[in-house]
Amino acid sequence: MANKPIDKNKAYGLVFAGGGTRGCYEIGAWKALNELNVKIKAVAGTSIGAINGALFVQNDFDLAYKIWTNVKMEDIIATDENPIKAFLFTIKEKGLDISPLKEIMNKYLDEDRIRASEIDYGLVTFSVSDIEPVTVMKKNIPKGKLVDYILASASLFVFQPTVIDGKTFIDGGIYDNAPAFLLQEADCHEIIVIKIPGLTGYRNYTIRKTDKASLYIIENSSELCGLLEFDNAKIRDGIEMGYLDTKRAFGELYGSVYYISHGLNEYADSRFLYPMTEEEFTIISEDIQKDQEGAEKNSRELLIKTLNGYSDDQINFGSALQAFIEIAAGIFEIDRLKVYSGDELYEEVLKEYVRFKESVEYLESKKSILSLYKALDFNSISKKNLAAYFISLSEKDKVSKKYLLKFMPKVYTTYLFFEFMKNRDARIKD
Helix, strand or coil, X not given: CCCCCCCCCCEEEXXXXXXXXXXXXXXXXXXXXXHCCCEEEEEEEECHHHHHHHHHHCCCHHHHHHHXXXXXXXXXXXXXXXXXXXXXXXXXXXXXXXHHHHHHHHHHCCXXXXXXXXXXXXXXXXXXXXXXXXXXXXXXXXXXXXXXXXXXXXXXXXXXXXXXCCEEXXXXXXXXXXXHHHHHHCCCCEEEEEECCCCCCCCCCCCCCCCCCEEEEEECCCCCCCCCCCCHHHHHHHHHHHHHHHHHXXXXXXXXXXXXXXXXXXXXXXXXXXXXXXXXXXXXXXXXXXXXCCCHHHHHXXXXXXXXXXXXXXXXXXXXXHHHHHHHHHHCCXXXXXXXXXXXXXXXXXXXXXXXHCCHXXXXXXXXXXXXXXXXXXXXXXHHHHHHHHHCCCXXXXXXXXXXXXXXXXXXXXXXXXXXXXXXXXXXXX
């Protein structure tokens, strides 16, 4: 369920969390904030968030995007082609050599520009020498040491630690992966946290609403790449996800899992997805009763619970079909990282259903899918296959659906959606 949209007309503090290559997500969020002209007063970050935050304060989006979309492992870590030799070197030197990362940071991070920016900046690292966290804003970092402190914040436990003035520092995520408290102390009353999965998790005392500030959490809506996975396609997907999730957080996009370009009111003009009538909802209830062999009340509650997970509020006649179509889109594996109108998403689902039920994969699966279903072996059944199977059943095919809603509610919801749409769209045939 979505939260109330963030107000783009306020000024915010911005937190970039740590998470290795998952930090690509923050670049997409940054792109959206730029498009929305959101004013940022201060930025704080940990690990990769400290690096992204420094580039943000420099106002170097194009540079950050170029770096992220072309990054390779050898840009970050000095590697050896011989894996045994590389492993032994890592053990001997107590961590991976990140001198390439340091070179990139020295090349692209401009301490003078960061200090001169009207946007404040802070970071978190951890002093092994003193056994305590170091949480600093830019004014408290010694002159000439800013890039060193940023590198210290990003020194993951698998990397060689960073040494500054004889003291040893490691990744700030060991203390706080998303340091909202730094901005609270810097007198930011409204704070946006771009939250990504880090190695050490999050400290709850910083990710919460306090008397000093209101926090707005934007986090990845599906899985990102690995912590140190240098897959350019996944990184680009992560950037796009950050962009779309942030636009949705500000109320510029709709939907729960998918990204819908308009609100519920615009379905009134849809050819097929106009709001349900009370009579149509009654017909669905009767279908549930028939499918569940009389257990209407409990089954109806299960369906409504499934639909509510895709609605901003309690499901109603106006919002039901958007919830149905998002669930069906997930079952039929429609590309999620795109913006659709409701009608466009419906057409993609219908097209994939028609294509899939004629595919070799599906035709071969039909031989075993019914026996697996009757044995209640749901873990061995592809949801897509099972949904296509039930949708394609004709009236004369009598297959019990009693357990489908209970054990695979999204599959049943998709089937029910297609059954309903047969009354609206003649293209759906038995």
